Amino acid sequence: MKTMDSFLKDISWKYLRMYPLKDIIWKDITDTLVNFEHDESVSFQENFLTNTVQHPIAKRFPPTTSYARLFLKSFIEQIEGSNQEVCEDVYLVYTDLITQSVSLSTDLCYRTYRLQPDCVLTIKETRKLISDGTTGLYTWEAGHVLAEWCSENKPLFRNKRVLELGSGLGLMGLAVIKICEPASYIFTDLPTTVLTTLAENVKINLESDTTNEVSSICDWTDGMDTSYNHTKVNVRRLNWEQDSCDITTDIILAADVVYDPAIVNCLVDTLKTALNNSPASVAIVACTLRNSDTLAFFKDVLTKEKVKISWETQRQHQESPSWPQSIVSLLQLSL
Known part of the structure; x- marks a missing residue:
């Protein structure tokens, strides 16, 4: 097994991300505990709590209560x-989770992604593929892949003006802002529920005041402006059919x-217009291969x-x- 410190860090990020419980190698914990004396076992259990359910990020932006319950139950x-005694702190935290009511009013929860050692993003999102009539409240595969590609090619983005179409909850854009240092970044989307949650995610991850609770943005109005280091950040509505x-x-x-x-026709029109606005601009589009005809x-x-695929x-x-493996196609477009 890994060293104790690396194991606890690994399980910590898995918990904060709401990693599937069936994919966590729980046997590593049993194998560790079975060799411990009582005091060592208690210390390990307390450290485990500190790194998961009682992690500072989890306290402020917790995974779902149901996930936390099943995680601690496991x-x-x-x-x-391992024939060890469950320490009092573990029981107290588990009992508290059992007594908490599960809200049925919202499907939204928090997941924290560690994309790089110095890039941790907390995203408010839903666990459902479709929520409130939109797919934009879920973090999709292509966003992860394009965020990874951008981080590998960060010199391309430094001091550049970046526009994102269909930003969803903002995972990719937030990664580009934190890792690639663009001059400006504009998030765009259409549904009000998506824009409201996107603006909240921008606030969570980019605004410097981390001591207070992030206030919920109840209603989307005309836009949101902020900055991060030297990057100007804007969130705005964009309707491909009308705007x-x-x-x-x-x-x-x-x-x-x-x-x-x-x-597709509206999307291509929007891409072509945006490319026309600056002759030297390029577009990178990431498509998860679900339907080859589309x-x-x-x-x-x-x-x-007459939009070229470079x-x-x-x-x-x-x-x-x-989880099933996805294939994501990346295309660079230009005029």
């Missing part, structure tokens, strides 16, 4: 399976926006509108061993 089962994209930018990013043939249609419309590459993404 931990208790490992303690008992003219008047934003001058160097790089356009879009992840998981090619999923419905009905919106991607082929997207490419056909690009060709028809290059295309594919990457694989898998959330955890029990």
